[in-house]
Structure formats: C-alpha cells, structure tokens
Amino acid sequence: MTDEKMDETKKKTKKTAECCGFPVSIFFIVVNEFCERFSYYGMRAVLVLYFRYFLLWDDDLATSIYHAFVALCYLTPIMGAIIADSWLGKFKTIIYLSVVYAVGQVVMAVSTIHDITDTDRDGTPNNFTLHIALSMLGLILIALGTGGIKPCVAAFGGDQFQEHQSRQLNTFFSVFYLCINGGSLLSTLITPVLRAQECGIHTQQQCYPLAFGVPAALMVVSLVVFISGSGMYVKTDPEGNIIWAVCKCIGFAIKNRFRHRSSAHPKREHWMDWANEKYDKLLIAQVKMVLKVLFLYIPLPMFWTLFDQKGSRWTLQATTMSGDFRAFILQPDQMQTVNPILILTMVPIMDRIIFPLIKKCGLDFSPLKRMTVGMLFAAMAFVCAALVQIEIDKTLPDFPSSSESQLKVVNMFNSSLNVTISHKDTLLIDSLESSAGYVTLDHQEITVSLNSSGITKNFSLIAGGRQTLIIPSDPSVMYLKEDIKSKPREGRNAVRFVNGWTAVLNITNLESNLEPTVISNYSLVAQGTRKFVLSNGAQSCEFSQTFGFGSSYTFLIPSTLFSTDCKSIKAVEDIQPNSVHMALQIPQYFLITTGEVLFSVTGLQFSYSQAPKNMKSVLQAGWLCTNAVGNIIVLIVAELGKLPKQWAEYLLFASLLVAVSVIFSVMAYFYTYIDPAEVEAQIRSELGFEPEEEKKKETLEMEDKDKDQQNEQEVKQTKI
C-alpha cells in the first residue's frame, strides 16, 4: 500500500474516543445543534409578530413572507450538501456557513431597532424601507446559513460512528431530534417574553432587538462549540464533484437509452443501466439508490404543509382563544411550545416502549409504514383544528360583510333619547348608555333623528365598517367614530374613552390628553386587572377593570366623574373576550406531534441509512427539501385558493394529506430496503477492489505496528 493511500485510509478509519459506546465528538455536535436550533426557532417564534406589528404588514402578507422564509431555509440545504459532498467537506461547510448565519442573525436584530430611523421620536420607525431591507437581507443570510449547514450536521454526526455502532447511530438520531426540540423549546419560551419587554433609546417599545439579539448570540455560541470539538471529529474528505458526476451519469443514461430506442436493442433491467457503457458499476448503483429514495420523497411535502401551519394559522387561531390557565397565562405565540414539550416526552416513550412493544407483538412497523401512519396522525390533527375553529366561530362577533355597515349609538346626553335611524329603526337609549350591540344596515347613507329634540343629521357610513355614533351633551354636534372590526391583535384588549367631563382629562394608557366630548383612539392592554388613573391636574381618581383576551371596550366618562370617585364610569363591551380556551388546541398539538415523531424522526434515520456513503448530505438535503416544498404549497393553497371559512381550509388540508398518504403507502409497498455499505462492498469486490473492511483492518494493523515500532524506539532511547 502506498503512503498516500495509507494516509487516506487512516483518515477514514480514525479511532475515535468513546464514552458509553458513543463517539465523544458527538457531544459537540449535539450541543451545536441545540444552540443552533435555539437561535433559529427563537427568531422564528417572533417573526410573524415582527412582520405584523413592527413592519405593520397585514395577516396574509406576514404569513406569506414567513412561509417563504421557511421554504427558503429548507431549499438551501441542497446548496450546503453540494458544497459539502463535492468541495469543502462537511466540517468546513458547517464552519463557513455558520459564520454567514451568525452575521444574518445580527443584521436581523439590528433591523428591529426602531430608534435607528425614529427621527420624530414617536415610537414608530420613519424609514420602513430601511427596516424591511435590513430584515430581508438578514433573513436571506439566515436561510443560507441554517439551511446550508442542516444536512451537513446530521450527516456529519452520522459519520462519527463506526460500523459496529449501528445501534448507537439510531439512538443518535433520536438524541439529535431531542436536542433540536430542547433548543427550540427553550427559545420559543424565552423570546416571546423578551419581545414583551419594553426597551428603546428615545421611546420604550416592544423589545424586538432583544428577542432577535439573544438568538444571534446563541448562534455565535453554537459556532464556538462546534470549533472546540475540531480535534476529535472524523472528517471524511469530499470525493470530488459527486453531484456533477451523478448528473452526468443520469444524463448519459437518458441519452444512451434514447439513442438505442429501437426494438433491436434488448431492454436493460433498470434505465440507469444504459450508463454502463461509460460509468462504473459502483456509481450507477449509487445513483440508483439515491433515485429510489428521492422518488419516494415526492408525496412527502404534504405532511410539512400541514405541520408548518402550527407557526402561522394555528398561532393566529390561538389569538382568538383564552390563554388563562389559572396557574399561569399563556400567550398565543407560546402555545407552539406544546410541540417540543411533547417531542421531548414522546420520543423516549416511542423509542423505549411503543416501538419495542409493537415489535414484541410481531407486527412489522417498518420505517415507511411509520411515516404513513405519521401522515394520518397529522391529518387527524387538522380535523381537530377545524372542530376547534367551528367552536371559535360561534363566539366571534358578526362583523359586517363588504356591502354592510354596522352602527352603535352612545348617549352622553343627560337624559334618555329616542334615536331613529333612516326613519326605520328606533332605539331608546338611556343617558350614559349605548345601544344594545350593533345595528347592521345594508346601506351607507343614513339619517339620524333624535325624536325629543327634533335634531336630524345625515351621515355616510363606511361600507364593511363598524362605527359608533356619539351623542354628546350637546346632541346637535353628534358625530361618528370608526370602530375596530376584528379581534384585537395578539389576544390583547382594545380600550377607548368618551370624555363626558367638562374639561380636558389625562388618562393613563392613552397617548394624549382627551378633550371634552371627544372619543379617544384605541389603546391595547394585556389580559388581567388594569388600573386607569384619570386626572385634570387638580383632581384625580382611579378605576380598575379586569380584561380577558381579545375584547374591546368603550368607557363612558360622565360629568359627575370626580364627585363619584370614578365609580360612575360605564364600560360598554364592543367585542366580547375570547371564550374558547386554548387548552382545546392541545389535542391537535398531540396528534401532530405523534405524527411528527413517526414521520420526521423516522425520515431522518431513513434518509441517512439508505444513502450511499458519499451522498449522505445529498439525501439529507433531499429530505429537507420536502419541507421546503411543503411550505410553498401552504403559500399556493392558502393564498390563491382562499376559502371563506378557516375551518373549511383545515378540512381541505386534512383530506389532501389522507389522499397523499394512500399514494405514499402504495409507493412504500414496492420499496425494498437496502444496506448501501453492503451493496457498495459487493460491487467493489465484483470489480476487484479491496473491500473497505479489509482496508480498515489493514490500516489498524499498520497503526498498531507503527505504535509498536515507536514504543520499541522509545524503550531503546531510554535504555541508552
């Protein structure tokens, strides 16, 4: 054996330090994955809210960009795999792309500092273009980094194991998945809390810089941890441009088949065998293995289409629910943490109890069967989501359609009034009261008559809008004010005040002082008991109100305010608080997580075990790509084919997944599992190559001989 060859083989069969049968280097890899996932999911947990409430995008745009970003994160693995398997090797690829990733996180954090463009110091950025540009640049760098390293880290972890450690290798993928979820769980708990803090230089706002800054710091930690393990890793060198070789091989097989299409040429067992003339048997066999698995992947994106809606549609669903768990209050975006919590408990249960039990019962629960059952679980989760949505819809106010208008009347006059709208509806409203609910009108031009005083006024209502008609102490100046016509954001409560007091009032929580007879703009307050202090400089009084989630109130301040010590303030409920409890989402989370354990953990192992040695990252990337396509489907189906009812959309997704799982089960039926190492060894021996095992043994013997010689020499030297 030449020196060069020996070096090469030595590298491949490097003896690694072991702990409990596991290579020690694995420790650095799983800690690195933990920090990286913390970084990624921490940032993702607040991303939709950042789009929605910092960049002020609407729900649909925020959801679309969110899914586009997630899709990009799962498309870039292809690039990472190509770089790793063909050029830099996994180790260097992970390091370089982690640097790109960390820079992206920092840029993203900077983009969330409102003070950098808040020239008029009113708390909102003045140059949205800059914030959007910075955040998009940050997200692109993050997508390149996170996606690029993703297939390499899992495969690099797998590479650390020797052939005799196949049992530990399977455990590694479960532990790897636990780390993903441990990291994501912590960050999805922490970043929303960081976001809820107030910070800023000129004005105090929701602390997005902290919520994005901590994930950025964790990415730097992840990189440092990975580099620290450097001396311990088994680093397999890339075997040339393997992807290009595969493409050329496939291209040649197709061309050659086409050239020999006449019936004179005998058929070959597999269409890839048409590459026999030019390419060696080993490469052709490897391409066949990869193509077989990639073909199986075709239906898989549908699973991710459902799975990834947890972060968007399900979170928006949670904003219309009550998160009061008595012992603690759960914010809508924190509901997503149920998934990693369940993963952390279910992966060990499945691995240690359920799967062995199924095996004991003599049932064949092969990886592809597990994945099919996983899809069915995800479909059931969406049926649950639809049922919950139906319950929520029953409690939502009837908002006006685009041709209708809704009107409420508030009487701040000192006695009861008979208010007639368009000579039709007559409402009797007591002093300091409002009409019971909203009157829905199918026309916009209205006449309002106050019967006792003979005052009549014409108004033009907003089509599709909700408005309140304020009748002040001087009814002749009655006026309209626009109301919110959706649940307040993030499960918070919208409050506003009508000033019936005779002078200007200062009210805590309101942006500015409130003039007499005027109705304030809405302020948002969180769930819980909130105190409001009202003062006019000389006098003040306070009152408290307990809020649930997602309600809206108009507080009517009477002229007797200070003499009754704020007790005469009247609360008018415009939108009732959310009454469906967030706990109702737990069954859907349980089902989707069971689906995930069956589908995703199995898919990760399957993709590694069925890939030829030099294409492990490529198949990991293919696997992750199914996730990217899944997210693109969400964009297309949810955005283009909008259904009028959310529950119907959930049912549509569930039925699509059931259909897809049937197709997948048929494809899986025809798949035969292989041991790529065995297939490769067999072909090598057919081709007259030295079998890998022999090489390893030989190298180890050489190493031992080297060591013996060294020892002998040392002994000799000591003797001398």
Ligand SMILES: CC(C)C[C@H](NC(=O)[C@@H](N)CC(C)C)C(=O)O
């Ligand atoms: C395999 C990946 C596409 C998904 C995997 N996600 C998870 O493990 C989730 N349970 C995390 C949760 C917080 C959404 C990942 O690698 O991130």
